[in-house]
Amino acid sequence: MRHYFHSALILAYAAGQLLFGFQADRSLQVLHLANEGLLIRSGGQALLIDGLFRPYRVYAHLPPDQSRALEAAQSPFEGADLILVSHIHGDHFHPQSVSNYLSSQDGAILASSEQATAAVRSVLRRDEALRKRLIDITPAVGKKEKRKFGKIEVTFLGLRHGAERHSWVQNLGHLIRMGGKTLLHVGDAELSSANFRPFKLSKEKIDVAFLPYWYLLSEEDRQLVGEQIAPRRIAAMHVLPSEAEEVCKKIGQALPDAICLKEPLQVERF
Template identity: 30%
Template sequence: MSRRQALSPRLRAVLLTLACIAPGQGAMADTDERAPAEELKVTYVANEGFLLESGGRKVLVDALFGDYPLYIAIPDEVRSQVVEARGPFADVDLLLASHHHADHFDARAVVTHLLANPKATFVSTPQAVAKVREQKGYEKVSERVRGVYPMEGTRASFPELGLEVLNLHHGRDRKPLVENLGLLFRVGAFKVLQVGDTQLTRQELAATGLDMDGIDLAMVPDWLLIYDDWKGMVESIVRPKYLAAIHLQADYGPKDFERIRQASPQAVFFEKTMETRVFSK
């Protein structure tokens, strides 16, 4: 067995992460290189916002949003690149928003990006799309905007986008209803799950069939990892190869990160905007 073969997938991901941080590389370092098909490059924008790249494909999820005091905000210089489809955020293929809350989505930013990037398609909930339709310039991008909210227990499939969408509730008793999507999408050879702000029970998660999807990376809010009602359920039911804790509060410190480590040793998390990790297939 070669040395490369002997490395565990988790250790290989760590080594690849370290290797991609070049000496003197700034937070806004730009590159035209896209991650090869056997690697998934994940760049943190803020909160639940990420850019994912592999095999010449780019997906931007929950990254077009404005300021929200409780959670990490996007620095102005990064936000301008995200919104205007510049730098690493140029040529994104798919824009996704799990729901319409202001820490995940901004309608003006979505339309601005679509106007600047004619190859992108935006998919979100009908609640989010209703806000997009109100924006100036929407008529120029309307054919690339899709709203979907499937019935619970079903999926909406967009094969041409490499996307399946699930209805994962944001709290069963929440009033008014907040439409929240589970986003299951392909980036190159990788299958990624991002669940928005779901508060599914263990039984509800088991009923989704996500355990049969062979998910490479699951991106879930930290409460699904650290609180007793949910602790361990993603790891035992979905069984992703890799797991990322997201939606971390802006005031989190070492004790908070250690709590995540103790609750879910498998999970990785991102602390700084434009921090990048590379995962292997």
């Protein structure tokens, strides 16, 4: 009898390990940096998106000491295998910040538009080892391209930037599968059915969509998000520090389940 009891205990322990070990592997940690910047970790892998930029106009930014630690790939910002950039505007990207992270973090690569990689290439000059860690991926507007980086799968989406004056800017959306979850980051894509329709994102079972907050302010736009993206959860970002309180309050009233990313170093788990 004692023997059986002992075996049952071992079995229960093993099942628990399997269950919780499995869950731990699936759990995703998202560290909000500032503006649309995120550091996403799952298992042993991590990616950085739109986090490597410097103070720019009125937009949110990390405090200077955190910003230095980020560029030096120091804790809690170390270990990103993959750097993604939606577009080259200064509130999403600075070529020197990306170059600094690449030189600080062994093996990290940048996979982004020709405009972003060209800007980084120009600050790297002749550093051939680092230049090899830049990958150009620039699907045309309405087109997509899927790539795997270790266990992270990214579909790069050619999504037009909002506003006509920015039509020269290559803006990429990123549909990311990692840690058993599907995430969407759209940069500053124009919210219109014409822009999103080619990607049929509502069929991708998106767990979390990270969206510019202005997508969520009117009933009409929220409906478009529901039709075109249909995410299980929404995280609002690109929030200006001066408007954070008001914007997050509005979004909270319309979408009580939504997360409002307004604080630097805010952590969310999915």
